[in-house]
Amino acid sequence: MQWTGLNELREKFLEFFESKGCLRLPSFSLVPKDDNSLLLINSGMAPMKKYFTGEVTPPRKRVTTCQKCIRTPDIERVGITARHGTFFEMLGNFSFGDYFKREATAWAWEFFTKVLEMPEDKLYVSIYQDDDEAFDIWTKEVGVDPSHMVRLGKEDNFWEHGSGPCGPCSEIYFDRGPEKGCGKPDCHVGCECDRFVEVWNLVFTQFDNDGKGNYTPLEHPNIDTGMGLERLACVIQGVDNLFLVDTVQNIMKHISKITGVNYGDGEKSDVSLRVITDHIRSTTFMIGDGVMPSNEGKGYVLRRLLRRAARHGRLLGYHEPFLYKVCDTVINENLKAYPELDEKREFITKVIRVEEESFAKTIDQGFKMLRNIMEQSEIKTISGEDAFKLNDTYGFPIDLTREILAEKGIKVDVERFQELLKEQKKRSRDARKNAGADAWISDSTDLSDVEKTEFVGYTDLECEAKIAAIVKDGERVETAGEGESVVLVLDKTPFYAESGGQVGDTGVITADSAQIEVDNTTKDASGNIYIHSCLVKDGGITVGETVKAAVDKKRRENIMRNHTAAHLLQSALRQVLGNHVQQAGQLVTDNYVRFDFTHFEALTAKELIEVQDLVNEKILEGIEVTTREMPIEEAKKLGAMALFGEKYGDVVRVVSAGDFSVEFCGGTHVKNTSNLGLFRIRQEGSVAAGVRRIEALTGYGVLDYINKLSAALMGASGALKLTNPKAIVEGAAKAAQLIKEQQREIADLNSKLAAYQLDGILENAEEAGGVKIVTGSVKGATADVLRDMCEKARDKDSSTVIVLAAANEGKVTFAAACGKEAVAKGVLAGKVVKAVAQAAGGNGGGKPDMAMAGAKDVTKISDALAVVKETVLGLFK
Structure with missing residues (x-):
């Protein structure tokens, strides 16, 4: 066995299986494609699951790869031991219904003993305990000495994950010698020591498991083999761990x-x-x-x-x-x-x-904070608040904080940390939706080198563009990745930037390897650069990259309807109410239009209907909406009305709906009034002295409003047990009268019940210092009932000091009353009830003869009532 470098080992393996008719495929990306079950590719077969299931036809039935893999479950162990790692390469050869056990075993043995010249006496093979076929192939055909064969149980040598394809495994082990072992006489394959190293795993996928323990042979069994390249290199190079x-x-x-x-x-x-x-x-x-x-x-x-x-x-x-x-x-x-x-x-x-x-x-500030925490001798657990601050302010991931503190035996309140993180994410989402993209640009952000944005959104809702700048946390950056909230500046955009009361567009920006969600669009202070507030949903982006920008079409169309409706509404208001009506502000969103105007009294129901009908009349007329650019003086001669708060240059854009409405406007509009569909005033009210506000809906907004209104009417009709919804007004009036009568009866019954309970409570009165002290807890009583009971007791005997308590819906109500004689002695109901409530974590007060208080801790009612006597005695003059 000759020393061989890792890169050479990789190439030898792939070349060997190419010689066996396998197609060499390049490593798949670490990012899974069309597989939400994995965060990152963690095995050689993971990217080829669909080949095995038959969902996708493989490029060849025989394949070999060296696959990049990431595994992070043991990340805290990485470094502490020499065994653990997050990155590794997996050598593999695969058969999708082609070759099977004979070829897989023979080739594995050939590669080890012939190509790598590993000594046969150092190799051991394990098989599934019931796989006699594999035993015969290894011993009788491949030629492995039976004494080097080991049968292991299902846990070790049978591959399955629930229902679906599965099968027995066969593993090849390398004996590193007794000097690497545990020294026990029975040390063997499967021992926990470092002597026998599992190098290659051959999975014979030959069954289909129905999930109930029934195994059916597959018509076309598969082969999935995997061998860690670094582990093989450790064996071939004679080193103890992957780091060598x-x-x-x-x-x-x-x-x-x-x-x-x-x-x-x-x-x-x-x-x-x-x-x-x-x-x-x-x-x-x-x-x-x-x-x-x-x-x-x-x-x-x-x-x-x-x-x-x-x-x-x-x-x-x-x-x-x-x-x-x-x-x-x-x-x-x-x-x-x-x-x-x-x-x-x-x-x-x-x-x-x-x-x-x-x-x-x-990081230095974060470490300083951590050191301060660790130096507290008594601390065993740090709070979720501190862990969140380390994460939010100092950039310490919670796992890093836990790891550092674990070295000192300190735990972290992770549950509270997660609660705070969840709250922060909600605030962040709300901020992006409500605050506009300007919130993501700091005053110090320098965009002076960025060219003016070309806006094409009047005619196009999609376009190609280049990323001119990326801003994160107010600072220019060159890249952005998944999960990051950033500002993008493009050289060209179809996204309308918030202005003139019209909200900014939303949509998506896509690149070859990224998906970006645009939450809002505004302009910088100069008005020349469009600011896209974004969340990178997937992948990463860099400055200079070409992207595709696409506006949310449906949302934009809704905004356009509402903006044109604002123009029609202003003209209708002027016709119905008079020419004193001027726009005083507006907000045009995809859900509704909010229009503020000068007028000095509330609109009558008749006036609202008249305005609404006039706008709908113009919608039904199907008037063409046109836009023209012209010198501002020419526009004024046309009688064009200016929008509130908008600044205009020498050349202005004029939007006209026939002769009915002519206005200066830089916003986006429908092509014809008929595109609005319907118009409905939702509400009218006062904003300030002399300024009224109308909120109105168009198109789908009106349909949704009508549907919800109809559903509410039907629901109310059903609740009132009416067969005809038209009778709902009469039915509601009858129900209201019935409720009123029943409330009167309930009040009478509560009064009688209180009187009955009061007699029992008064029997336990205690005399001290010339006053009668009465305390009690009344189950389920309301504040009014408690007050009534106290007043009755007070009026019955002028020397009475009474304090009653009741728990309702997790809260405590206290009532206290003092008769004239008690008050004369300095015992004041307000002071008594305050002391009682504070004993239960609450507070309150009131008049000398009658007072109320509240508290949150229902478990402290008895403790609170127990302080009444002491408090009363402490108040005597």
């Missing part, structure tokens, strides 16, 4: 050169070197496949790995960004198999450097 394999070791050596720390100097530094080495391999390949740092999904995995690596760099005493330098070595060590890494070298390096620099800006 040639290509991986070269990466670690580069890290050592930068940091001045060598592998073997100490256990702690070795942990850090292993973490950095593994994570820079993972992150380089992930970015190469289009994953970008973010706070969710694949991007979160990437960010977490980068920040964990950066943190371990600091543990080695190196505080400058350096990972971006190491990724060069990762690329160089993998150039032959993955030439695309070299093509993306500059991009990968830039992304890593930007992420490192971003983390470096806040």
